[in-house]
């Protein structure tokens with residue numbers, strides 16, 4: 514069986530490893546000259562959104578044979594809204610290395626590959642589909658999905674990132690909400706170690722030219738004046754795939770919409786979709802059926818995102834204030850319950866009671 518995988522990111526590599534494990538050697542095409550994005554960053558794996566999975570790394574190892582080593586466990590999240598700050602301490606998840614480092618998730622996966630990776634090649638799914646039995650699209654974007662007519666756009670986000678130097682707490686992730694510099698997006702600071710961190714800002718509904726102003730305001734208002742080693746900027750399309758297979762082409766990872774708009778969480782569902790695509794190919798299973806629980810959870814998280822989008826700065830302050838209350842923290846982080854539906858319901862109630870628009874003023878002509 515001849516299988517081509519486009520993209521040597523986590524989802525494509527997870528797919529390749531599962532095929533390899535079952536005796537099929539795929540060919541991987543990667544546009545860069547080596548594995549990993551040139552600008553290193555730290556991604557978080559948050560346990561909470563993927564209930565009932567409590568420890569995502571243990572789950573990936575047990576269920577999908579993917580042994581991944583974190584950069585560090587995540588012990589603390591500090592949420593900043595314009596006027597509040599909430600500190601959450603618990604076993605919250607993991608910090609993971611991304612990029613060219615041998616420690617990165619993509620290089621940990623690539624180290625176990627025995628199949629060829631053809632670097633510096635921008636591959637076209639439809640051309641490969643004529644040559645191979647199966648083509649797995651794992652390009653980390655929605656370009657091919659749009660070309661196949663399977664993409665439903667939600668929004669376009671401009672992302673700016675910087676690798677910064679300073680003094681950081683290695684197990685702590687900071688998230689910043691403020692509609693003045695992030696609109697309905699967010700900023701975050703995630704540490705590589707005690708001396709290096711990555712600082713990101715994600716803003717939807719702006720042009721790349723607007724980003725300078727938003728970035729300045731972000732750094733200024735949060736006093737994030739660190740020496741910058743490297744920067745990057747990218748455009749990301751959020752949305753969903755209306756289908757994940759077209760003939761012999763399967764969509765995995767970001768290309769298949771396997772990420773949640775809620776904090777851009779895509780690593781966990783992305784690698785699972787890669788393994789499930791491999792299993793669908795190997796066993797002749799229905800891919801759409803295999804991924805259905807994953808898609809349902811992503812849709813649930815995206816609904817929560819839509820509710821958060823309605824909050825103004827006053828609402829964000831109240832939300833962060835509530836999330837930091839001891840009883841609420843106990844319920845959300847320590848009870849083991851699936852709190853996502855409860856948070857959603859609370860936001861609907863919150864929205865109705867607190868943020869009703871002022872009554873329209875009568876018009877005087």
Ligand SMILES: Cc1cc2nc3c(=O)[nH]c(=O)nc-3n(C[C@H](O)[C@H](O)[C@H](O)COP(=O)(O)OP(=O)(O)OC[C@H]3O[C@@H](n4cnc5c(N)ncnc54)[C@H](O)[C@@H]3O)c2cc1C
Nearest residue numbers: 520522523524544556557635636652653766767778779780
């Ligand atoms: C700034 C940022 C921060 C994020 N933070 C988090 C986080 O904290 N937690 C989380 O869970 N998720 C996070 N995500 C999302 C997560 O990184 C992605 O969901 C995950 O990387 C998806 O993996 P992938 O393999 O689908 O795509 P990618 O990791 O993007 O890999 C795609 C690969 O395909 C290659 N490629 C692209 N086009 C072609 C082509 N035509 N031919 C050949 N090769 C091609 C690329 O070079 C790349 O190597 C973040 C994303 C961004 C952009």
